[in-house]
Amino acid sequence: MKIEIDKVKKKQLDLSESEPASHFPALVEMEKAGECVFTAPVNAQVSAIWEYDHVRAMGKVESAVRLTCSRCLTEYDYPISSDFTIFYTESKGEELDEEVELSDEELISATYSGDEIDVDPEIAEQVALEVPYKPLCSESCRGLCPECGADLNAGECGCDRGGINVKMAALKKIKIEK
Known part of the structure; x- marks a missing residue:
């Protein structure tokens, strides 16, 4: 144009x-x-x-x-x-x-x-x-399940996604003294 x-x-x-x-x-x-x-x-x-x-x-x-x-x-x-x-x-x-x-x-x-x-x-x-x-x-x-890859918009897949994130697991060992 x-x-x-x-x-x-x-x-x-x-x-x-x-x-x-x-x-x-x-x-x-x-x-x-x-x-x-x-x-x-x-x-x-x-x-x-x-x-x-x-x-x-x-x-x-x-x-x-x-x-x-x-x-x-x-x-x-x-x-x-x-x-x-x-x-x-x-x-x-x-x-x-x-x-x-x-x-x-x-x-x-x-x-x-x-x-x-x-x-x-x-x-x-x-x-x-x-x-x-x-x-x-x-x-x-809702995206995809990080465990099995199922479409979460279609419904729950049954995977346990509430577990500990491996990337943050080391933080659980830290003890803070008061």
Whole structure:
């Protein structure tokens, strides 16, 4: 998806696209790394307007992924939806040599050069930010039994999990004198 600067300076541009996740290199990398599998195309709607010396792009991205629960290893589908606003300013060719603290506005800013803005990297970034780092099929997921590996969400397995943790067994021998 591209925003043409000459057109946006004259009037608001409303753009939309629906692309498979394979269109976005960052999302392809997520799939290769095994983080998720995209089960729906990435749908994006963006409205761009010219304000003073920058372009304000407001939009929404939607998709869906299949994730593996980090507790019970069950696969489940997860919808993705994110609203965003990005301010695009023309690149002046200056680079920062030292660390600086960014303001809230600078955190949602990007630069462009030339006569059009490619919004695809920001669309992919918005989708990637919505994929959970530690996916859970539900907040109440009980995970797997550490003894036999049974899914505890399906019911108790009968293993005695209340025993002494071998890693902490040495602490039981410590005697504290008063």
